[in-house]
Amino acid sequence: MRIRYPNGKPYLTNDDKKKPKNQLTKKKTSYSNRGMTLEEDINKTNDYYLLRKLAVIHKKPIPIQVVNVNYPSRSAAKITEAYYKKASTTDYNGVYNGYYIDFEAKETKNKTSFPLKNFHDHQLSHMEACVDQGGMCFVIIRFTTLNRVFLLDFPVLKKWWRQQKDPDGKKSIPFKAFETDGYELKYSLSPRLPYLDIVDRLIKQKDS
Amino acid sequence: MRIRYPNGKPYLTNDDKKKPKNQLTKKKTSYSNRGMTLEEDINKTNDYYLLRKLAVIHKKPIPIQVVNVNYPSRSAAKITEAYYKKASTTDYNGVYNGYYIDFEAKETKNKTSFPLKNFHDHQLSHMEACVDQGGMCFVIIRFTTLNRVFLLDFPVLKKWWRQQKDPDGKKSIPFKAFETDGYELKYSLSPRLPYLDIVDRLIKQKDS
Structure with missing residues (x-):
């Protein structure tokens, strides 16, 4: 039961005061947390950019070492033995407004920090080499719990x-x-993760 | 037996005259035709460009649809069923001197023409979209027989x-x-296929 002042207004503790009263109605529509992975979010965003002719950015296929292939008659070649290879570059690259774009996307369940072991030396070398050639390189990190x-x-x-x-x-x-x-990066309806807005800011900084 | 004039000089037909007499000694050292595929030639060339910090251009991994993976204990995940997917973009892309580079490489045994069926509609659309964003797109074609x-x-x-x-x-x-x-493109010792020399010319044309 809520305690009230004689005038009918509810008695608020300090904890109550901190919370905005009409939090639910005030909250903006959220497009985040709909069960999509960061990769799905970025792929959807890239689809949007491609369709609107804003950028051509794709996820690279996962490198796989094929060891054995069967060729059953009248059907597609079937790979029967293969192994994942370590990626030597980054996940995404492409072109935007004359700029070469190159980035890696990672998720973490950590709440207080992002472990550097999620990257490899050769990925950093790759990004450094791309920046030296005038490319725009960055990482997109999602703290899934937050x-x-x-x-x-x-x-x-x-x-x-x-x-x-x-x-x-x-x-x-x-x-x-x-x-x-x-x-x-704030989620929106479409594109889901408008990261090129930030790239625009980075380009301005770079060119100024 | 060769027919000779009375002064000892050989009698040359018109056909003979067309060929340079000392063709073998005149011919420059050839680095081509050493049993490498075009893909190997380009990969070696890209390695050279990367090492010399001239460009960062990689072949994309072949897209593969993984259906089944086994995880034997203490060893790497083994893919036991997978299929090749049709590439939606091109084979190679990267960054050179601030420019986004995107190209496809194909070989043909034909001597008189290159069949257009070697490309797909979506590859052409991809290249067109990249050019619209300011990228440099082209194809490298090897006539293997010639x-x-x-x-x-x-x-x-x-x-x-x-x-x-x-x-x-x-x-x-x-x-x-x-x-x-x-x-x-003329083969050289290193890089094997110096295609960036041509890209320089294309960039000049584009920017002029």
Whole structure:
């Protein structure tokens, strides 16, 4: 039962005061957390960009080492033995408004940091080489438990990658760093994850 | 037996006259025809460009639809059923000197023309979309029997692709068109197929 003042207004504790009273009605429509993986979100976004002729960005196929193939008559070749290979580059690349775009997308269940072991040395080297050629490289990280997605420009990632080897180096990027040095991506209806809005900002910074 | 003039000089027919006499000694060292496929040639060339920090261009993995995977204990996941998927884009892409590079490479045993059925509609659409975004798109075609390799810029390919649907449209690009509207790639020791030299010329044309 709610305790009320004599004038009929409800008595609020400090905890009650912190919460906006009409939180449910005030909350904006959320398009996030609909059970899609980050990869699905990005693929849908890329489909949108392609259809609207805004960019041509695709996920690369997963590298697979084929060992054995059967050729049954009158049907498609059937691969009967194959193994996953370690990716030597990143997941996504393409072209946007004259710029080469190259990025990697990762999810983590961690709430306080993103473990650097999710990347490999050769992926960092690849991104560095692309940046040297004038490409735009970044990573998109989703904190699934917090349901927040950030874009981290390559130079920021590189800084964190390098400090790992320091004697007191951290093995993960603290969540705070995403809030201060990254760009939060907000879900929308379409495109789901409008990351090119951030790329526009990075391009402006680069060209200025 | 060779017929000779009274002064000892050999009698040459018109056919003989056409051939340079000391063809063998004059011929430059040839690095072609060493049993490598066009794909191997291009991969080696891309390795060279990457190592010299001239460009970052990779062959995309072959798209494979994985149906079944076994996870034997203590060893890598083994794919036991999978099928090749049709590529929706091109074989190679990357970044060179600020430009997005995208191309397809094909070999043919034909000597007089290149059959257009080697390409798919969606590959042409892909290249067109990339060009619209400011990318550099082209195809590299090797006539294996003639051992000659040509780079054809996307607009030329598009012209030939479109005329197919004409009532008297050709189903292949005549070899002559490669000689007149394409750029011949000459093999060298390293890089094996210096196609970026031609890309430089295309960039100059584009920017002028």
